[in-house]
Amino acid sequence: MIDERPLPVTDDPADAPMWEAALRGELVVQACVDCGRLRFPPRPMCPDCQSLDTGWQKLSGRGKLWSYCVAHPPLLPAFEKDAPYNVAVIQLDEAPTLRIFGRVVRGGAASGSGEAREPVDPSLLVIGARLQVVFEKVADDVALPLFLLEDDVA
Amino acid sequence: MGSLSDSTAIVGLAESEYARSLGASELELSCRVVRDALADAGVDPREVDALASFTMEGPADFELARAVGMGELNFFSQVAHGGGAACGAVAQVAMAISCGMAQVGVVWRSRKRGAKSSRVWAQVNDRISDQWKYSRPVGLLRPVDEVALMARRYMHEYGLKREQLAEVALAQREHANLNPRAAMYEKPLDLATYLDARWISEPLCLYDNCLESDGAVAVVIVSAERARDCRTRPVFIHSASQGMGEQYQVMTNFHCDDPLAGCSGATARNLWRQADAVPADVKVAQLYDAFSPLVLLSLETYGLCPVGEAGGFVEGGTLGPGGSLPVNTSGGSLSEAYVHGMNLLNEGVRQMRGSSTSQVEDADLCLVTSAHVVPSSALLLRN
Numbered sequence A: 001m002i003d004e005r006p007l008p009v010t011d012d013p014a015d016a017p018m019w020e021a022a023l024r025g026e027l028v029v030q031a032c033v034d035c036g037r038l039r040f041p042p043r044p045m046c047p048d049c050q051s052l053d054t055g056w057q058k059l060s061g062r063g064k065l066w067s068y069c070v071a072h073p074p075l076l077p078a079f080e081k082d083a084p085y086n087v088a089v090i091q092l093d094e095a096p097t098l099r100i101f102g103r104v105v106r107g108g109a110a111s112g113s114g115e116a117r118e119p120v121d122p123s124l125l126v127i128g129a130r131l132q133v134v135f136e137k138v139a140d141d142v143a144l145p146l147f148l149l150e151d152d153v154a
Numbered sequence B: 001m002g003s004l005s006d007s008t009a010i011v012g013l014a015e016s017e018y019a020r021s022l023g024a025s026e027l028e029l030s031c032r033v034v035r036d037a038l039a040d041a042g043v044d045p046r047e048v049d050a051l052a053s054f055t056m057e058g059p060a061d062f063e064l065a066r067a068v069g070m071g072e073l074n075f076f077s078q079v080a081h082g083g084g085a086a087c088g089a090v091a092q093v094a095m096a097i098s099c100g101m102a103q104v105g106v107v108w109r110s111r112k113r114g115a116k117s118s119r120v121w122a123q124v125n126d127r128i129s130d131q132w133k134y135s136r137p138v139g140l141l142r143p144v145d146e147v148a149l150m151a152r153r154y155m156h157e158y159g160l161k162r163e164q165l166a167e168v169a170l171a172q173r174e175h176a177n178l179n180p181r182a183a184m185y186e187k188p189l190d191l192a193t194y195l196d197a198r199w200i201s202e203p204l205c206l207y208d209n210c211l212e213s214d215g216a217v218a219v220v221i222v223s224a225e226r227a228r229d230c231r232t233r234p235v236f237i238h239s240a241s242q243g244m245g246e247q248y249q250v251m252t253n254f255h256c257d258d259p260l261a262g263c264s265g266a267t268a269r270n271l272w273r274q275a276d277a278v279p280a281d282v283k284v285a286q287l288y289d290a291f292s293p294l295v296l297l298s299l300e301t302y303g304l305c306p307v308g309e310a311g312g313f314v315e316g317g318t319l320g321p322g323g324s325l326p327v328n329t330s331g332g333s334l335s336e337a338y339v340h341g342m343n344l345l346n347e348g349v350r351q352m353r354g355s356s357t358s359q360v361e362d363a364d365l366c367l368v369t370s371a372h373v374v375p376s377s378a379l380l381l382r383n
């Protein structure tokens, strides 16, 4: 069992632009150059028009809470110290099937990177609540999404 | 009806004891249950010419074949996706026999997962390259967390209460208390204990999770014609299906139009298409239950109750002994053992033989399903 938090491989050309954007605090997803369909998770081909011509599009990072769980032990050691913690699915405004994962945390100095953040009060986790993504840098090459309640965004 | 319909039958079954920790290796457990299932059917090991299991199975097919003393093999396959594989492995062997490519098939699964360190989620690498790279680093670590997201969404959409969800665990525990093989035999469970149990991933508590077990299961499949010569009452494979949903992703299936539909929708439509029965004909079912919400979702997607109404449907002991639709009548993964759904298959066969410890009177059709949340499979068994 690993002691540290597992991290994504970030140098796979299939999704490296996403991780590079995350380090800049931006959320990007694949966009078909031919028909414009947005897609996540990344893949080589557009399922609507079978084009291989793929670009990346910056999203607003805004969306709504689709669902969440609150994880309790047993967990990996790196997560056990934070337990219980929430993990949410946010449905992004740009398309209903664009859903990404992250914890909902308290706002404040919303610059986004590096600082440890407190989870929100669970009573504020209401499905449909408006959320804004920010990114937390956790390694030289990795920034992971966190969500702030829209009212909490500075 | 499909051409597979009733052309093959399950004629032998066996399982090991189920426990938190068994001394024997997975290969030894496999050998024992395959030997015993063949003896149950009255088939000599040298007659076996087809084998199927899970891609996640430890022992290799050739190791099992040479240990048990099988003859020449002419069909061998593995079905992927863990809990989705059991019915699919049976379906593939049945197809091979039905089309004449093989004659005597065995499907088996052995699994030693009682120990905490053996859990798949605990063996994650420090860098993740597959689709879980988008969810595990933020703390969505375990299958229970992924299913908890579906359960919470379902509660939001359809008003499911915990007391209703509890019906699944309570009914299965009642079945287990009639089944001496069950790990939870003679361990009753009541609603207050369920509601007070510790959380694993809210809204799911301890009793919404399957057991972690060591154990092994095997079945023997032959043609309907050959089945007449076997020792046991044949249980015919009336319909068989595999299914994967559109825009589906394993476990973190949150990127399609309807994440709650899982893979059961695709599996169910194809299962019923090939059958001359309809969902209302099902009087007993074994529905894959690694986590209790999967039972509710499967009830709906296989057409056993309307979508969104499973919570009301299960109230009042519907799924338990003597209920209007007994489900997971051995205790299932929640209360008998977790063998990736293979024990559900054996229980389905027992119901059709008339030898279940929670026998449903006059049951002549049993639905057996594999996992809702992975590329899946299902069987309709008939006697």
Ligand SMILES: [Zn+2]
Binding pocket: A032, A033, A034, A035, A036, A037, A046, A047, A048, A049, A050, A051
């Ligand atoms: Zn396109």
